[in-house]
Amino acid sequence: MRPIKTLQKLYDEESQVVITEKGSPPRALFSGENFLLEDLPVGTRVIFPRPPMEGVPNVKAAIRWAINHPEGMDPLHALLRPGMKLTCVIDDISVPLPPMVTPDVRQSILEVVLELAADSGVDDVHLLIANALHRRMTEGEMRRMVGTKIFDAYYPDRYYNHDAEDPDGIVELERTAHNEVVAVNRRVAESDLIVYVNVNFVPMNGGHKSMGTGVTNYASLRAHHNPKTIRDSDSYMEPKASALYKSNSRIGTVIDKHLKVFHIETTLNNRMFGGPTDFLAKKEEDYTEADRLKFQALRFTLGKIPRAAARKVLNAIPAPYDVTGVFAGATEPVHVKTLEMSWKQYSVPVQGQSDIVIFPIPFISPYSVNSILNPLLVQVMGLGYFFNLNRGIPLVKKGGVLILLHPAYDEFDPEHHPSYIEFFNRILPETRDSMKLEHKYEREFAENPSYVHLYRKGNAYHGVHPFYMWYWGENGRQHVGKVIVAGAENNHVPALLGWDRTDTLTEAIEEARGFMGRSATISLLRIAPTLLADVKL
Amino acid sequence: MPAKAAFYDVDGTLVKTNVVHVYAYYAMNRGSILGMAGRTLSTVASLPLFGVLDSFNRKVFNEFFYRYYEGLSEDRLLTVAEDMFEDVLKPALYEQSKDLIAEARRSGCRIVLVTGALDFAMRPLARYLGADELIANKMQFVGGNATGKVIPPIIEGANKANAIRDYCAKEGLSLAHCHGYSDSSSDYAMLAIVGRPTAVNPDMRLRSIARAYNWPILDLK
Numbered sequence: 001m002r003p004i005k006t007l008q009k010l011y012d013e014e015s016q017v018v019i020t021e022k023g024s025p026p027r028a029l030f031s032g033e034n035f036l037l038e039d040l041p042v043g044t045r046v047i048f049p050r051p052p053m054e055g056v057p058n059v060k061a062a063i064r065w066a067i068n069h070p071e072g073m074d075p076l077h078a079l080l081r082p083g084m085k086l087t088c089v090i091d092d093i094s095v096p097l098p099p100m101v102t103p104d105v106r107q108s109i110l111e112v113v114l115e116l117a118a119d120s121g122v123d124d125v126h127l128l129i130a131n132a133l134h135r136r137m138t139e140g141e142m143r144r145m146v147g148t149k150i151f152d153a154y155y156p157d158r159y160y161n162h163d164a165e166d167p168d169g170i171v172e173l174e175r176t177a178h179n180e181v182v183a184v185n186r187r188v189a190e191s192d193l194i195v196y197v198n199v200n201f202v203p204m205n206g207g208h209k210s211m212g213t214g215v216t217n218y219a220s221l222r223a224h225h226n227p228k229t230i231r232d233s234d235s236y237m238e239p240k241a242s243a244l245y246k247s248n249s250r251i252g253t254v255i256d257k258h259l260k261v262f263h264i265e266t267t268l269n270n271r272m273f274g275g276p277t278d279f280l281a282k283k284e285e286d287y288t289e290a291d292r293l294k295f296q297a298l299r300f301t302l303g304k305i306p307r308a309a310a311r312k313v314l315n316a317i318p319a320p321y322d323v324t325g326v327f328a329g330a331t332e333p334v335h336v337k338t339l340e341m342s343w344k345q346y347s348v349p350v351q352g353q354s355d356i357v358i359f360p361i362p363f364i365s366p367y368s369v370n371s372i373l374n375p376l377l378v379q380v381m382g383l384g385y386f387f388n389l390n391r392g393i394p395l396v397k398k399g400g401v402l403i404l405l406h407p408a409y410d411e412f413d414p415e416h417h418p419s420y421i422e423f424f425n426r427i428l429p430e431t432r433d434s435m436k437l438e439h440k441y442e443r444e445f446a447e448n449p450s451y452v453h454l455y456r457k458g459n460a461y462h463g464v465h466p467f468y469m470w471y472w473g474e475n476g477r478q479h480v481g482k483v484i485v486a487g488a489e490n491n492h493v494p495a496l497l498g499w500d501r502t503d504t505l506t507e508a509i510e511e512a513r514g515f516m517g518r519s520a521t522i523s524l525l526r527i528a529p530t531l532l533a534d535v536k537l
Numbered sequence: 538m539p540a541k542a543a544f545y546d547v548d549g550t551l552v553k554t555n556v557v558h559v560y561a562y563y564a565m566n567r568g569s570i571l572g573m574a575g576r577t578l579s580t581v582a583s584l585p586l587f588g589v590l591d592s593f594n595r596k597v598f599n600e601f602f603y604r605y606y607e608g609l610s611e612d613r614l615l616t617v618a619e620d621m622f623e624d625v626l627k628p629a630l631y632e633q634s635k636d637l638i639a640e641a642r643r644s645g646c647r648i649v650l651v652t653g654a655l656d657f658a659m660r661p662l663a664r665y666l667g668a669d670e671l672i673a674n675k676m677q678f679v680g681g682n683a684t685g686k687v688i689p690p691i692i693e694g695a696n697k698a699n700a701i702r703d704y705c706a707k708e709g710l711s712l713a714h715c716h717g718y719s720d721s722s723s724d725y726a727m728l729a730i731v732g733r734p735t736a737v738n739p740d741m742r743l744r745s746i747a748r749a750y751n752w753p754i755l756d757l758k
Contacts, residue, residue: 414748426751447644453755456636457636
């Protein structure tokens with residue numbers, strides 16, 4: 001890399017938006033399990049995450065304070081009485097990303113809540129993972145999430161995964177005014193009190209979504225996990241612009257009417273990298289010589305070892321997040337506070353949209369923890385999540401070009417994603433039209449007994465999940481004019497997804513400029529850690 | 538959604554045992570001590586031969602194997618079938634077999650067992666699992682005694698596929714929407730003609746076929 005002393009004056013240290021100058025350092029960008037080191041054209045706007053916010057000094061004290069001073073409900077101790085049925089519902093492994101260093105914040109919350117329950121004479125306590133149609137968490141993952149002490153005391157009889165396909169395990173409460181099915185886990189329905197243990201990673205998590213999607217079944221999820229709702233949502237991250245959020249609110253309101261749910265929501269800062277990889281969170285302008293060496297060593301090693309080994313190495317690095325807030329009580333007032341804190345950490349003000357936007361796609365997603373980021377998940381990261389990491393309007397202009405950095409390899413995990421394989425190889429060659437997919441094939445996959453079996457008895461995502469992943473990218477697909485995947489190692493994966501491919505980022509930018517014009521503006525979302533572009537026109 | 542069915546092979550797919558065990562049970566229950574000892578010994582002596590024949594050609598194996606039933610009375614076979622179900626098949630059922638069938642039924646499938654075993658031996662199992670239909674080999678009886686011959690066509694390999702095709706045509710089911718389950722590569726034809734094949738505890742060859750064609754693989758316990 002070039003010496004940068006002379007460049008210090010060219011950018012404001014406080015600013016999260018850096019305009020590339022002649023002589024700016026090349027950028028270290030994720031591309032699956034490896035990194036690219038890329039020079040960007042002069043004038044490219046690079047948007048960096050905010051620095052991590054300060055965490056609360058004592059997490060357990062913050063939890064105790066929150067449950068003793070809840071929003072819109074009595075303190076937790078006042079809700080507990082001997083002989084009652086208590087169920088703690090817990091967010092699954094899809095958040096946070098990567099998994100946090102132990103103790104996980106969920107463990108800290110449970111340690112406080114379970115002790116309080118025991119002191120109040122509450123013996124009938126179950127711990128339920130709100131995995132919805134996600135894969136069941138493995139024994140090892142469950143142990144890591146709550147710590148050995150709680151695991152040994154509760155697993156497997158009183159600490160288990162939700163089963164959305166258990167014929168006797170779901171209770172339908174009633175329907176919303178929009179005829180949405182409201183169904184919840186039987187144990188939850190029969191509990192006197194539910195404590196929801198949340199980890200809020202982006203503003204889309206938490207609130208009514210926690211119960212509304214976490215402990216329900218396919219019939220209920222169909223109400224909003226469909227192409228129409230996705231198309232009607234202008235932003236996933238902003239409640240007032242999201243039809244998805246509104247549907248969840250209607251469902252959640254019915255749940256709150258029937259059940260007593262005490263939410264404990266937590267927010268984390270974005271300290272995704274620590275120890276030897278902490279330089280990844282820095283601007284390249286701030287790299288020291290040691291950082292450059294570390295980066296080159298990491299890139300060299302990851303490039304030389306087999307991809308599966310690189311995946312193992314990267315998955316083995318937990319993130320040293322700090323807890324920035326704990327809020328407890330009734331669903332809505334709690335979530336307002338969570339959202340506020342979330343935006344404070346992630347929001348980066350950006351002036352205006354761009355014609356071309358570059359998203360480096362890292363090795364991880366909410367649906368591939370300890371697994372493979374298969375082509376459908378690359379799609380959901382690019383067109384689903386990253387495209388929607390904004391408030392109000394997308395970073396890319398209508399009809400603009402998205403450039404994704406990823407090898408786009410044709411690899412699937414048959415244990416975690418069996419139905420994805422069939423979806424990608426059998427269904428996608430026929431149509432990419434979400435509406436057609438929903439009407440013609442969704443039920444067939446959802447009810448396929450083999451996939452149901454793999455979901456219930458193995459560690460597989462539900463048969464319908466690849467459809468949701470495809471719908472998730474619907475907004476992005478409707479909005480952009482072209483998607484180019486730079487660095488794709490084959491032709492057929494991008495072709496099946498309806499994308500162009502190039503070998504390098506430079507070629508991708510050339511092609512995008514050919515499409516949008518030579519004066520096209522370019523932005524790069526330098527992610528991870530997480531950031532949300534607050535785009536103002 | 539068109540009418541559909543789920544077709545299950547039995548030996549090794551839903552139950553851990555196979556036809557050799559079933560036959561051994563009959564042999565053990567021959568009635569007299571001498572007969573029992575004789576049958577058991579000859580069965581045990583034949584086991585290596587069965588193994589070789591099974592791996593060589595399932596059709597030849599079945600024909601060869603069923604000759605051992607010659608002379609057994611129909612009444613006796615039916616009685617022993619009930620005992621055999623309780624003593625051999627029921628304990629050998631994979632714990633998850635019933636769940637798998639329940640899931641297929643919930644999705645609107647008819648349940649059909651397709652097996653190379655003999656129909657009278659499988660009937661109690663079919664009843665227990667709530668199957669709608671049993672496609673199995675039929676033993677020929679003359680004067681109330683088994684002749685040791687099976688009424689053709691013998692249900693195995695490609696004939697299983699034909700039987701499934703005929704059943705779907707007769708019942709107006711959509712073959713493309715039907716599910717098939719088997720553990721053995723000898724059932725490749727049966728799995729290949731249904732729209733939704735699944736390998737269950739597959740042998741090595743079927744496992745590689747399933748991987749090549751991206752069929753789901755289930756490991757029942």
